[in-house]
Amino acid sequence: MYTYLNVLHSYWAYLTLFILIVAVVNAVSGLSSNKEYTMAKDLRIGLFALIFSHIQLLLGLALYFVTPRFSAWQTGGVMGDSLLRLLLVEHPFTNIIAIALITVGWSKHKKKETSKAKFKSIALFYGIGLALILLRIPYDIWFS
Template sequence: MSNLYLKKPFGRASKVLSLIGLIVVHLQILVGVVLYFLSPLGINSFSGESMKHAISRFYMAEHPVGMIIAAVLITIGYKQVKSTIQASAKYKRVLVYYTLGFAIIAYLIPWFLWS
């Protein structure tokens, strides 16, 4: 964010950092999809009755859909950064899309497990 206000060019370090963020999110989605199909809390427990319980619904629908939306936002942000020429626009797009994506991820982490 400081690079945006200091009007620095979108250099190699910024490109690498945004790429690392993209790769980490995609690896996390891959692990999540595998767990979703192997876990008894995932796709195997789909039923109308399960959707009435908040925790079951969270694991079956809300968490996976939200994480996919977050990954899509981060991917869109990365792709737009690659196609944008002006450095300040690149920083703004990374800031907006990555912040939205990571905010969704933070919101959908099952924090109640640790309370």
């Protein structure tokens, strides 16, 4: 179960990051070139990024409780070990906040009336969310 979830969480991360980058670049370019917001393209990109990050969040939450590293909460030493602290505290905590911000951005942008305001909400909230995710990814174990 752990191995399966770990592989899934690890590969799904590529898709999530890719679609989040597409959503942020699309919103920034829509904003800077005063484009009309369309349901067919812009809404879909934002929605896909939202769905992919929510799936990543669910995979992460499940992984958290099955990873063998979780037992370090009983044995102790989580905060004193930089890898355990990253995997069990910083990475999950930062990503939960990031995905909450992405969700807020999605619902805010839906309520906006103008294309400019819609792109702005996505660019801002998805952008901050993406930056937070990138700041606390365990790159060392991801690429090893």
